[in-house]
Amino acid sequence: MLSVYWNLVKHDLKYRSNKNFNWKTFRFWTYVYCILFIIGVFGVFTYGSFHWKINLTTIWYFLWILPFFTFGMAIGKLKDEFKNGTYGWWLTLPYPRLTLILAKLSACAIQVVQIIIGIFVLITVLGGYISFLSPEGSMDRFVNFVKVGLTWNVIVILFVPIMLSLGLVVGVLVQSSLKPFLGFFWLLWGLFWVFFNVFGTKDNFGFFQSFFQTNPIRLETITTILTSWILSFLILILMAKVLEKYIKL
Amino acid sequence: MDAKQVGSLQFMIDFSLPLYEQILNQIRSSVAKGEIGLGEKLPSVREMAHSLKVNPNTVMRAYQELERDGLTEKRRGQGTFITHDKDKVAEFRDDLAKEYILNFINSMENLGFSLTDIQSYLKIIVREGHPHDRNNH
Amino acid sequence: MIETIIKCEHATKKFGDRFALNDLNLEIPKGKVIGILGENGVGKSTLFRVLVGLTRLDQGKITVLGEQPNIKLNANIAYLPDRASWYQDQTVRKAFEFGVKLLPHFNIERAKQFASLMNLDLDMKVSSMSKGQESRLMLTMCMSRNVPLIILDEPFSGIDGTSREHIIESMIDYMSDREVTILMTTHEIYEAEGLLDYAIFLDKGHVLIADEAENLRREHGSLHDLSRKLYR
Numbered sequence: 001m002l003s004v005y006w007n008l009v010k011h012d013l014k015y016r017s018n019k020n021f022n023w024k025t026f027r028f029w030t031y032v033y034c035i036l037f038i039i040g041v042f043g044v045f046t047y048g049s050f051h052w053k054i055n056l057t058t059i060w061y062f063l064w065i066l067p068f069f070t071f072g073m074a075i076g077k078l079k080d081e082f083k084n085g086t087y088g089w090w091l092t093l094p095y096p097r098l099t100l101i102l103a104k105l106s107a108c109a110i111q112v113v114q115i116i117i118g119i120f121v122l123i124t125v126l127g128g129y130i131s132f133l134s135p136e137g138s139m140d141r142f143v144n145f146v147k148v149g150l151t152w153n154v155i156v157i158l159f160v161p162i163m164l165s166l167g168l169v170v171g172v173l174v175q176s177s178l179k180p181f182l183g184f185f186w187l188l189w190g191l192f193w194v195f196f197n198v199f200g201t202k203d204n205f206g207f208f209q210s211f212f213q214t215n216p217i218r219l220e221t222i223t224t225i226l227t228s229w230i231l232s233f234l235i236l237i238l239m240a241k242v243l244e245k246y247i248k249l
Numbered sequence: 250m251d252a253k254q255v256g257s258l259q260f261m262i263d264f265s266l267p268l269y270e271q272i273l274n275q276i277r278s279s280v281a282k283g284e285i286g287l288g289e290k291l292p293s294v295r296e297m298a299h300s301l302k303v304n305p306n307t308v309m310r311a312y313q314e315l316e317r318d319g320l321t322e323k324r325r326g327q328g329t330f331i332t333h334d335k336d337k338v339a340e341f342r343d344d345l346a347k348e349y350i351l352n353f354i355n356s357m358e359n360l361g362f363s364l365t366d367i368q369s370y371l372k373i374i375v376r377e378g379h380p381h382d383r384n385n386h
Numbered sequence: 387m388i389e390t391i392i393k394c395e396h397a398t399k400k401f402g403d404r405f406a407l408n409d410l411n412l413e414i415p416k417g418k419v420i421g422i423l424g425e426n427g428v429g430k431s432t433l434f435r436v437l438v439g440l441t442r443l444d445q446g447k448i449t450v451l452g453e454q455p456n457i458k459l460n461a462n463i464a465y466l467p468d469r470a471s472w473y474q475d476q477t478v479r480k481a482f483e484f485g486v487k488l489l490p491h492f493n494i495e496r497a498k499q500f501a502s503l504m505n506l507d508l509d510m511k512v513s514s515m516s517k518g519q520e521s522r523l524m525l526t527m528c529m530s531r532n533v534p535l536i537i538l539d540e541p542f543s544g545i546d547g548t549s550r551e552h553i554i555e556s557m558i559d560y561m562s563d564r565e566v567t568i569l570m571t572t573h574e575i576y577e578a579e580g581l582l583d584y585a586i587f588l589d590k591g592h593v594l595i596a597d598e599a600e601n602l603r604r605e606h607g608s609l610h611d612l613s614r615k616l617y618r
Contacts, residue, residue: 007487014475084474088467089527092438093488094460244457249440264579265607267600295562299555303580304419305562307600 004095008103013110016080038122045126049134056127056145063149066119066156067163070112074167077108082175091247098240101172105164105236112160120153158225165232165239172239176246255300256292257285268303272311280320280331281342291321291329391416391535391567392437396446399432399591406432408591409446419561419568419581421599421609424588425617430571431468433588434539437569438465451535461490464528468539468571472524474513478506485527497530503552517544525553529560538570542577550577557581575610585609587616 048054078101081087093100124146131142166189173182253260258279262271279285291297294312298305312329315321319337321329332338357367392414399407406429414420422430435441436448439455453459472481478501485492501508504522512520521544528536542550554577557568572578585602587594594616595602599609606612 004488011473011484011488014473016473016475085469085471086473088440088465088470089472091440092460092463092465092467094458094490096457244439245442247440249435262580264609265603265611267603268580269600295559298558298562301580302551302554302558304583305558306418306583307580 001095001099005099005103005106008093008095008100009106009110012077012104012107016084041126042129045130046133049130054130054134056131056141057148059123059127059145060149060152062119062123063152063156066112066116067159069115070108070160070163071167071170073112074105074108074164075171077104078168078171079174087175087249091243096240097243098237101168101236101240101243105161105168108164108167109160112164113157116153116157120149123149155221159228161232162228165235168239169235172242175248176242177248178242178246179248253301255297257289258292259284260301262301262303269307269310269314272297272301272303272308273314276311276315277318277320277341277345280338281345285331287331287335287338288333289331290327291331293328389416390414391451392569393449394433394446395448397433397436397443397448398445399429399436399441399443405429405591407436407443407446410588410592412586412593412596414567414569414586415584416567417565418584419557419570420584420586421575421578421582422569422571422586422588423575423609423613424594428588429591430588431539434465434468434537434569434571437537438463440467462533462535464489464531464533464536466524466528466538466541470524472512472520472527475511477509477511478523479508481512481523481527482508482530485530489527489531491532492527493530493532497526500526500529500556503556504549518546518549521545522549522553529553529556532564534566536566536568538568540571540573542572542574547577550574554578554581575613576608579609582609585612587613589616 045054081090090100091097127145127149128142131138131145169185170182173179173185253262258276260272260275262268276285276291285291291312292300294305294308297303298308301308312321316323316329318341319332319334320341321331323329354364354367362370390413392412394407394410394412397407397410397412398405406427408429410429410433422433424430432441436443437450437455438460439457448455450459451462473484476484482492482494482497482501485497486494498508501523504526506519506523506526510519512523515523521541525538525541525545528538528541541553545553558581560566561568570578575582582599584597585599586596595612602609602612606615
């Protein structure tokens, strides 16, 4: 069973472009834009470091998009099977639906973590570049920058499971006869973010921001993360059931 | 409907009639006509089904019927062969002749001809020569 | 006595107000090639989806190979979904690897034979295939499994005449080698005529006629003609 799971993961690790989308013709331009973007970012910061005082750690705020990216990626991974017309093969594989979606989310998690590490490396390089460029640049400042970044990255990674599970909810409900519940999900989703960001627990910061403002290794953080893992697993089981009983083709 | 050759046998399959009967009858008449010789091997069910594009179950049924007729015999691990028994084939030819004649008589009777009428028609035809012979001259 | 492989009792499935299966009662014999025939929307694909556990019945009961449709049972069923595609990033070779790893009873040697018969190059990528080539690959994935039940939803759609003949011949060879039940829908009855030994004509979710193909030929002529009479 474990080998089946791994084979499924390897199968799901492939990036699958749309049937009518020819990735080859776009590959060249994607690389060009990526390089231009990196040059641009370095350019702006080079200019900026000579003219303004840059608070390095704020660069890490960029990490905020990663949970949303993870969420979207899970939706996309699921959507692929339906959009590309391969769901009939996928859902008739003789393995429990839980194995199928667990493999899909695992593949997603591997890809997300790769991306997070890639971004971490890139921002670290950028931070190093700036701190040695700016007049008050020092080794201490850079080390502190990396430390903060590393902590925040790990926190983001620890929240990957719940974000993937929530993405799964959308990906599955869209294809099921329970689609009307999707509205309910978005409502909860919105309230959830408002609630935790507006009503902070400490120093007027939102709940999640508080993770990033103080030493993260606290009971509060740990319980939140553990709860999120348990919740992700429950969601996974629930969605496996939905995929088994309520799928609409 | 086109002719299909399977080994030394020729078939004409019409999909608007039962297939099993066609295969059976066409092999029977090939044997009767001597197109396939005594002791000769019949194509395998697989080969026959493949060439005729007919379900193997259908071919199998025809082969079983041939075996029941005593026209063929199965040899373990070798396949199906036409019987070596000359008398058996002769007997079968007789049966076939009788069957055709009876069918013919039946049709004639349905048209209102009596057995004596039929006899006199046959005499005329014999005197004038067989229609096939006439065409050849 | 004829063994049955699939049994439907009062099978009912509704989509909105429309019945896809309407109190369907059916016994499908084992070891035959069965054609499920009828116009679009008579419930053929729905029936197949229920058999492989993609869809559930609203009412009634279906048993396949003696069990209610379930995920594990699919190890013994090769199913070709309708209007499906194959994974675009794979080559034929990769698809066969997928088969070996994830599809129980997948025989790679037969897959390779079938592929060469179907004119599929092992290094051909699915994304660069024509619709017909992709259909042939998907059929290869199904026909290369040693399973007691093969369910093919429109196996000939998008496939040219020569390949169709090859497919029919391969199915005949497959049937000659082992006991298997093949259940298929097709609009190309004419081509599959000799292949079918049992035919089930559906209309509006229930059975119009279900009988041995030979009996139907004796009474009504070819299945193709019968179908034209029934759905005029």
